[in-house]
Amino acid sequence: MPSKPKVPGLIKGLGVTMSTMFRTLKDGANTVQYPHEKETPPTRARGVIALHEDNCTACMLCSRSCPDWCIYIEGHKQLAPPRRAGGKPRQVNHLDRFDIDYALCMYCGICVDVCPFDALFWSPEYEYSEPRIADLLHDKTKLGEWMETVPEAPELEVGAQKK
């Protein structure tokens, strides 16, 4: 054992507790009063995936790269009006079904990364608990509703190279 300290450890510890108490009295408590006020997660937070349906071409990339196999897509091909006047009608994929099973999702973000058409976005929302597990399967209408909560991508730090 080393030589005895001048101030006993017990007193020191009580000092820390006391100073914390005074700080709390001065600055207010650390607590976020949850149901009444909510903390705002950072813009990049991975809370829920939103779908911008117009951009989706049902290319299946997200579904195939999902490690959990929790994205279900169905679609069919149909003709769309030509881009230029007088052109031939184009064949496009029409999205019939886009479901994400949030009970199974591991929130890795691979689907958002691989999407080449900017159809999937992360939203920081997190309040969607359900009493029934089947309700955690969000269909494309519900995924589309999440789009409103998607924040702008943050600016980058100094020295970052623009992509």
Place this chain on the structure above:
Amino acid sequence: MGLVDRGRMPAPLTKLFNMGRSYSMWVYQWGLACCAIEMGAAFGSPRYDVMRLGVIPLPASPRQADLVVVSGTVTDKMAPAVKRLYEQMPEPKYVISMGSCANCGGPYWDSYSVTKGVDQIIPVDVYVPGCPPRPEALLEGIVLLQQRIKNEDMAAKWRNEEFTTLQKTAALEKAKSQPAPEPIVVGGGPIE
């Protein structure tokens, strides 16, 4: 509690009981994996502080708990222990399944040693999504459960039936007996 068993409790008393139950839930923490730390943050950190909601995370044993939060991966080796623990809890009891692993197996859905969701062993009342869910997401799940309890028909719960609200039981009883000249409104509002 014979009165409760037979469902002979006046509605205002039920409401009072329900409110009391929803704001004094002793929660047993079944922390298993990553989610356990987020559950610890929700229960133990001054930032979230679950005691504000009337949830007390310090029961001495599952015998004294009303609610169990299963947070994390339930493996096949663990499953019997989870079930035994649940059986020890007194009725009425509630289960919150927290995170993808407890909901459905999550990232380990194809593993040879992981149970695909805790609801295969014990009934679950609220599923909280996330991997892991933020502590506030768990608080939301708890608030949701409290809303349900406030509206619950205690007698039905005691009889181990499916979740039924006061309104539903009242409607059933009304259909059985003669239609009363004036409908008696019992119970609280709809579940949010």
Place this chain on the structure above:
Amino acid sequence: MTVLNERQQLSYIAAQAADARLNVELETEGMTLNIGPQHPATHGTLRIIARLDGEQVVWAEPVAGYMHRGYEKLTEVRTFPQVTALINRIDWLGSFANEVPFILAAEQLMEIEAPPRAQYIRTILFELSRIANVSLFLGDLGVQMGAITPVFMAFRDREYVLNLIEGATGGRFHPNFDRIGGLKDDLPKGWIAETKQVMKKLRTFCDEIEDLLFGNEIFQSRTRGVGIIPADVAKSYGMTGANLRASGVDWDLRRDQKNAMVWDQADFKVWTHPDGDSWARCWIRLQETREATKIVDQLIDNIPAGPVMTKVPRIIKVPAGEAWVSTENPLGEMGYYVVSKGDLGPFRVKIRSASFNNISITPWVLKGVYVPDIITILASLYFILGDIDR
């Protein structure tokens, strides 16, 4: 020597007899004590079966496997990006640190290296996850000894670090931010300034914990001289990290191994302690948290400008070969032995996790200790169940 009178002699004899009777009564039949699988002292679901003689442990054996999720099998059916997303759940407290050795191993096989800016950010996030991990240990330590205050403080200050990690990566716990060849994204604006603020707070936290816990006489008497592990035993059990350094072995992969990381750009001290007891292990970890904040402070001002991603094909196929890369993770040496056959995913990944080796010493170290010391020794060895069972 004073001569006892008859009365004193009689009382002395009576006391001796009482002592003897007490000894006979205390001599119990052997008893088996089962701790766990769900017990606050086991940090999750480690189960310990201890054979007791009275209050002393004759034999103790941890039973692992309650959290075995089959990582090594799952990596065989996943692609490289999917494996990266999966493996940060092994040690769930320092999750970014789990990704790095795997990514480095894949990069070694592909013979590429991340750009300097990515290396700096990686190192900073690595140290942040170390702080997030070890600060919870420091708080939890108090709980094991009956002091509840530290854990509240740890959770309070840990939130700041988690906010930083989430602000940059998007995940509080599981960043999945590392990519083969660099990082997913650059840092958001204002992150560096915030990090500096938080590092100041964390240093205050370390001072508070030191005053609150490490100076406390009760804490010292419960940890000093308890659970001593000599250096050669520690090495033959393959212990790493703070547990090894607490036994006086000066071995830190951040300093002693060359990786595509920038720890060599920072000036930090590798702390060792000659005692090898519980106190030494806890104290080393406290110092390491301090050093980690210093590393972050030194690196964060010197992040070079440039890209965070080198050129890699969009669909990654790692060439055939074998690579072993390990780094000094919060819990100790964590390494991945990656065997690739040129496919989209690895052929086999052997995950060498630190806690598995660290905790395999428990039958040796628990032999002969008293029951309350089981808890302090386990707490000071510091393991995470996911890291043992994988």
Place this chain on the structure above:
Amino acid sequence: MSDTATGTDETAALPGDGLREGIVDRLRSDLGEHLLDTYLIPHTDLWVRVSAEAWGQTAAALKAQGFDHFCFLSALDWLPSPFGKGEDDPDAEPVAISTELVQGYTGGETRFQVFARLTDIKRHVGVTIKADVPESMSVPTWLPHFAGANWHERETHEMFGIGFEGHPDLRNLYLPGEFEGFPLRKDFPLLSRMVKPWPGIVDVEPMPVAAQEGDGES
């Protein structure tokens, strides 16, 4: 990695890594013909393959050299997985999967190999040791040399079914008692992947004929 050597004769001619070459030379003088093959990436890593009989002897020899820190011990199954990833179309023609064994660095002859790693803390160098597992599915234990090998050998026994002669206690470490099979063998199927259809199989349905004729606008 062009400047590598698999042959034992070329090792001396290599530029650079004198440290690891010295280790190999000393190991060769200790083990003699039991050192079957070596593989060296200069300044990076070293692999050696020894015969199964000399598995325990190698540990002792390396420990005498200063490799006193035990890192890990496990096994490799070189059989290509007969099941793939479960991401195939059940209606498509099954693609024949070759069952040819292609071993990694330092080669080998058998399907199973045990491998382990030791570290020299003083010289900051590590070495990976491999050995072919013979038909008897059993190799000598490392317990007398490294106490930490205990759990690793139990894990390897449980996951691959490889025995360790002289290990007193090869109980299951992870899996519940009633579990059957050796999960890390390549021919152990992951049932969930077999049962659940891969959502990536379904492709976008071709354009219905009616749509082609009728409403081209929609």
